[in-house]
Amino acid sequence: MSLQVKFLPMTTDKLVQCAEERKADGWRLVQILCVKTDTGINVIYSFMKDDCLENYTIENVQKDTKIPSVSGVFLNAFVFENESHDLFGVNIEGIAIDFGGKFYAVSQSEPMTVISPAQKEAREKAARIAAAKAAKAAKTEDTRKEGE
Amino acid sequence: MGKATVIPFGPQHPVLPEPLHLDLVVEDETVIEAIPQIGFIHRGLEKLVETRDFNQFVYVAERICGICAFGHSMGYAETIERLMEVEIPRRSEYLRVIWHEMSRIHSHLLWMGLAADAFGFESLFMHCWRLRERVLDLFEATTGGRVIFSVVKVGGVTRDMTADQLERIKTTLEGIKGEYAQICKAFLNDTSVKNRTVGIGTISEADARAQCMVGPFARASNFDNDIRALGNGAYGDLEDFSPILDTQGDCYARVKVRALEVVQAIDIINELIAKIPAGDVAVEVKGAPAEGAQTSNVLEQPRGECYYYALGNGTKNLERMRMRTPTSQNIAGMTTALAGCDLADVNMIVLTIDPCISCTER
Numbered sequence: 001m002s003l004q005v006k007f008l009p010m011t012t013d014k015l016v017q018c019a020e021e022r023k024a025d026g027w028r029l030v031q032i033l034c035v036k037t038d039t040g041i042n043v044i045y046s047f048m049k050d051d052c053l054e055n056y057t058i059e060n061v062q063k064d065t066k067i068p069s070v071s072g073v074f075l076n077a078f079v080f081e082n083e084s085h086d087l088f089g090v091n092i093e094g095i096a097i098d099f100g101g102k103f104y105a106v107s108q109s110e111p112m113t114v115i116s117p118a119q120k121e122a123r124e125k126a127a128r129i130a131a132a133k134a135a136k137a138a139k140t141e142d143t144r145k146e147g148e
Numbered sequence: 149m150g151k152a153t154v155i156p157f158g159p160q161h162p163v164l165p166e167p168l169h170l171d172l173v174v175e176d177e178t179v180i181e182a183i184p185q186i187g188f189i190h191r192g193l194e195k196l197v198e199t200r201d202f203n204q205f206v207y208v209a210e211r212i213c214g215i216c217a218f219g220h221s222m223g224y225a226e227t228i229e230r231l232m233e234v235e236i237p238r239r240s241e242y243l244r245v246i247w248h249e250m251s252r253i254h255s256h257l258l259w260m261g262l263a264a265d266a267f268g269f270e271s272l273f274m275h276c277w278r279l280r281e282r283v284l285d286l287f288e289a290t291t292g293g294r295v296i297f298s299v300v301k302v303g304g305v306t307r308d309m310t311a312d313q314l315e316r317i318k319t320t321l322e323g324i325k326g327e328y329a330q331i332c333k334a335f336l337n338d339t340s341v342k343n344r345t346v347g348i349g350t351i352s353e354a355d356a357r358a359q360c361m362v363g364p365f366a367r368a369s370n371f372d373n374d375i376r377a378l379g380n381g382a383y384g385d386l387e388d389f390s391p392i393l394d395t396q397g398d399c400y401a402r403v404k405v406r407a408l409e410v411v412q413a414i415d416i417i418n419e420l421i422a423k424i425p426a427g428d429v430a431v432e433v434k435g436a437p438a439e440g441a442q443t444s445n446v447l448e449q450p451r452g453e454c455y456y457y458a459l460g461n462g463t464k465n466l467e468r469m470r471m472r473t474p475t476s477q478n479i480a481g482m483t484t485a486l487a488g489c490d491l492a493d494v495n496m497i498v499l500t501i502d503p504c505i506s507c508t509e510r
Binding site: 002003005007023026028029030031033035036044046048051053055074075076078079080086097099102103104105106111112116118119122123125126129130 | 194357379508
């Protein structure tokens, strides 16, 4: 038996139903995390049973997107949902123990959504590397075609 | 019943090694509800992946916690190796597990000492920590550090152990075993200990499953989710591994599970020392995690399962790193255990989940 990791898509309207089905089937909620992207926030819900770890991603969550809480199904979710709200500004409705933005004592609101200069530079560098790779691949393809 | 009163508990309290606040709603001497709050020591460590490359971040990861420092560096490195599809030498897998199980011994001994202190058994507290010092001596001899070891790197470990060092570990742990048996007798048989632990803060197996509890806290309620049983790394080479379980689900069961896990950890170390293969202890890791590559991983820390997530962006810096620590999972279970307990038992119940708030907030 070794750990099997999967990443699967999820939508806000099917989230609670998925959590209920998972719970009924003996799965447990492992965690909820957020990832800041250029266009919004990805929220990832992880469930585990035996050796299978499934990560469900709701992509591109916006400020006005309302996500239903799963703390009614898994109470332990309230920690992660308050954290997602305080650190990323994710709008989660119906948290079992809702601290209303006062779960973490942070000096700046939504600190994890701030794109630091270092991160901006890293992203630009990655974009340049990707562009250079694509140009090189295109040039190689052109040379190959000319050769034919 | 009397009028409901709210009693604030923590974040500064003699029984709490770290800042956790509870609003205890009590009627007379009975706790009706406990509302937890953390957030006093959030350090933003996950954000540091933007300014530390994936090799440097090992040293940040192990500073998440002073007790499970080794486990965090190991869990982080395993996650990056999974992300970059790096296969590390077998010897380094063995060395990691030996150090990790030694961490479990020192973590549990530390906790048992704190528990003894909480129920007022001072000499028992001192004996637990005296034995723990001998484990820390082994860490110092093999890594150079007693708290932060810095021996894990992405691709393996930075230090090998000599045959003499492995023999010393074996001899010292065997020596500890005899004295530890005496300490266990006090924890498991002494009437004054039992008075404070038996039947206190009971959580049923159904509740443990519903609250998704992890670690010894869950296993004391017969909820088996020990990640070591998956056989990752050198754990897969163990002849026979069965998690320590108990069915009572009270404070006593939590003490018992941790007490027995110390002996189990010594046996695991002895078996791996006998089997450890020769060879390199690290491989060179070139390149960087690919853009958009993501993975997750779990590791059984002394306090329970820890979850790791990593997302690459094509550079040496990760786009996102996430560590979900065991205490985050056990806070909900703790509130369940506190509901209906006597006010005088709150400190024992809080302590028996072995909370680590620094880990939780990162």
